Amino acid sequence: xxxxxxxxxxxxxxxxxxxxxxxxxxxxxxxxxxxxxxxxxxxxxxxxxxxxxxxxxxxxxxxxxxxxxxxxxxxxxxxxxxxxxxxxxxxxxxxxxxxxxxxxxxxxxxxxxxxxxxxxxxxxxxxxxxxxxxxxxxxxxxxxxxxxxxxxxxxxxxxxxxxxxxxxxxxxxxxxxxxxxxxxxxxxxxxxxxxxxxxxxxxxxxxxxxxxxxxxxxxxxxxxxxxxxxxxxxxxxxxxxxxxxxxxxxxxxxxxxxxxxxxxxxxxxxxxxxxxxxxxxxxxxxxxxxxxxxxxxxxxxxxxxxxxxxxxxxxxxxxxxxxxxxxxxxxxxxxxxxxxxxxxxxxxxxxxxxxxxxxxxxxxxxxxxxxxxxxxxxxxxxxxxxxxxxxxxxxxxxxxxxxxxxxx
Numbered sequence: 001x002x003x004x005x006x007x008x009x010x011x012x013x014x015x016x017x018x019x020x021x022x023x024x025x026x027x028x029x030x031x032x033x034x035x036x037x038x039x040x041x042x043x044x045x046x047x048x049x050x051x052x053x054x055x056x057x058x059x060x061x062x063x064x065x066x067x068x069x070x071x072x073x074x075x076x077x078x079x080x081x082x083x084x085x086x087x088x089x090x091x092x093x094x095x096x097x098x099x100x101x102x103x104x105x106x107x108x109x110x111x112x113x114x115x116x117x118x119x120x121x122x123x124x125x126x127x128x129x130x131x132x133x134x135x136x137x138x139x140x141x142x143x144x145x146x147x148x149x150x151x152x153x154x155x156x157x158x159x160x161x162x163x164x165x166x167x168x169x170x171x172x173x174x175x176x177x178x179x180x181x182x183x184x185x186x187x188x189x190x191x192x193x194x195x196x197x198x199x200x201x202x203x204x205x206x207x208x209x210x211x212x213x214x215x216x217x218x219x220x221x222x223x224x225x226x227x228x229x230x231x232x233x234x235x236x237x238x239x240x241x242x243x244x245x246x247x248x249x250x251x252x253x254x255x256x257x258x259x260x261x262x263x264x265x266x267x268x269x270x271x272x273x274x275x276x277x278x279x280x281x282x283x284x285x286x287x288x289x290x291x292x293x294x295x296x297x298x299x300x301x302x303x304x305x306x307x308x309x310x311x312x313x314x315x316x317x318x319x320x321x322x323x324x325x326x327x328x329x330x331x332x333x334x335x336x337x338x339x340x341x342x343x344x345x346x347x348x349x350x351x352x353x354x355x356x357x358x359x360x361x362x363x364x365x366x367x368x369x370x371x372x373x374x375x376x377x378x379x380x381x382x383x384x385x386x387x388x389x390x391x392x393x394x395x396x397x398x399x400x401x402x403x404x405x406x407x408x
Contacts, residue, residue, distance in 0.1 A: 002025075003023050003025050003029075003030035003032075003059055004030075004059055004060065004111055004112075005111070006021035006023075006032065006107055006110070006111045007110055007111060007239035008020060008037065008239065008242075009021065009034065009103065009106060009107045009110060009237075010237040010239075010244070011046075011050075011180065011237070012180060012181050012183070012234075012235030012236050012237060012244065012246070013043075013183075013184075013185045013232045013235035013244065013246055014043060014044040014183070014184075014185035014186075014232070015043055015044050015045075015046055015175075015183075016039075016040045016043040016244075017036070017038070017039050017040075017043070017046060017050070018037040018038045018039075019034050019035060019036055019037050019050075019051055019103070019107070020034075020035050020037045021033070021034055021035075021107055021111075022034075022035055024056075029058045029059040029061055030058070030059045031056045031057070031058055031059075031089075032056060032057050032058075032059070032107075033053065033055070033056050034051045034052075034055070034100075034103060034104055034107055035051060035053070036051050044185070046174075046175075047174075047175065048097060048099050048174060049097075049099075049100070050099050050100055050102070050103040050174055051100060051103060052090065052096040052097075052100045054090045054091055054092060054094070054096070055088065055089075055090045055096045055100055055101075055104060056088075056089050056090070057086050057087065057088050057089070057104055057108070058086050058087050058089075059086070060084035060085065060086050060108070060112065060115075060118055061084055061085055061086070062082065062083070062084045062085070063081070063082065063085075068081060068082045069081060069082065075144075075146075075147065076144035077143075077144040077145060077146040077147070078146075079116070080117070080119065080143055080144050080161055083115070083116065083117055083118055083119055083161070084112075084115065084118050084119070085118065085119040085120070085121070085159070086108070086118060086119075086120060086121075087120070087121045087122070087123055088101065088104065088120065088121070088122050088123070088124075089123045089124055090123075090124040090125075091124065092125070093125050094125070095124060095125050095126035095127075095129070095130060096124075096130075097174075098130065098133045098134070098137070098172055098174070099172075099174030101130060101134070101172075102139070102172045102173070102174050103174070105139065105162055105167055106167070108162075109164055109167055109168075110237075110239050115164060116163075116164055116165075117161045117162055117163045117164055118161070118162055119143065119159045119160070119161060119162075120134075120140065120159065120160050120161070120162050121159055131160060133172075134160060134162070134172065135160065137171050137172040138163075138166050138171040138172070139162060139163065139166050139167060139171040139172040140160040140161060140162050140163065140166075141160065141161050141163060142160060142161075143159045143160060143161055144161075168181075170182070175196075176194070176196035177196050177200065178196065181234055181235060181236050182233065182234050184227060184231060184232060184233050184234075185231055185232040185235075186228055186230070186231035186232070187227035187228055187231040187232070187233050187249070188227075188228065189225065189227075189228040189231075201224055203221055204221065204222040205219055205220070205221060205222070206219070206220065206221075206222050207219055208220060208295070208317075208318045210318070216318055216319075218317045218318060220315065220317045220318060223294070223315070225294075226249070226291075226294065226297055227249045227297070228249065229249050229250065229251035229252070229253070229254070229291065230248070230249060230251040230254060230257075231248070231249050232246050232247070232248055232249075233247050233248075233249055233299070234246060234247040235247075241303070243303045243304050244302075244303070244304055245301070245302070245303060246301075246302045247299045247300070247301060247302070247311070248299060248300045248301075248302055248307070249297070249298070249299060250287060250291075250298040250299060250300055250310075252284055252287035252288045252290075252291050257287075257300070258280060258283055258284045258287065259280065260300075260307060261283050261287065261310065262278070262279070262280050262283045264310060265277055265278065265283060266278070290312070295314060295315040295318040295319065296312060296313065296314055296315075297312070297313040298310070298311070298312055298313075299311040299312075299313065
């Protein structure tokens, strides 16, 4: 069996550092090593090195089917027992940092995006310390134990499970308390020290009333100020497209942003969904009002430097839509229409329907508990559409979303 092929590993904004995975196929299973490829001159330097020349890992290997529990056994132990396994190794007395371990996990999940988790063994100095750090940050959990006695389980005491869900939520992020995907580029605005140097924002409840204009009177947590206009608040590299997907906060005072918004909204196909046709001045005022509304965030979606979509994200409890949302819902992401478009002019329309067992409607509904998962949903839907367009060989076409996202 030939070794796994790994895509390039690229960090999100503002770092944009890229790495290559080198393979040593002379041993079985093959060994891999992460090496630095490029650090763009116009990007932000990393606070620490996220690669180690001495850190290697083995190709993921699964147990033979005949040695595994039957597929009908869907318990935690059985699922973990059937998962693939790898070993991280490093020689000498200098152990890799947790950030370097994190980046290898990053490379593995870019190459194996459908694996729920994998079993990991550590071999090297300070392996017990690294194991504890992985467990303490939530990137890993202990291997589940079977409910009943099982002979010859073959589970090593050192095996832990590296969770895909925890990784994409930002566990063990090497750039501070926020997930690296949401580290942002200028999002904090004018501050003398990064907000990551301070404790988490304390919880405080406040009331919002919009009577008589809107039937809204609700209690909700006080939230941090919105990201600074023109900043990148979310970014992720999509290896299938070899592009960075990012969300840029709209600046209502920036002529380029207002002109693009005006061009899109006055296109007949877009107007059928948004009903927001108007002049440049009217659209500037529209964006200005939303900018000063603390419950709404306006965003452009981008592939690399190309803007292709517009989003409005709403706090659900202070939106009219709260009257139609179940009280237990924390986040609701709706994506109603996608149009294939050049940068400024939509061409054709294609419907995208995603159903959820929790909210089986014709629009795409994704319920979650974190804002980071809401924008991850946007990224996933966008990537699927972009991939479909690439497969259909439509030249220069990128998707433009008609979407509103709500979170509590």
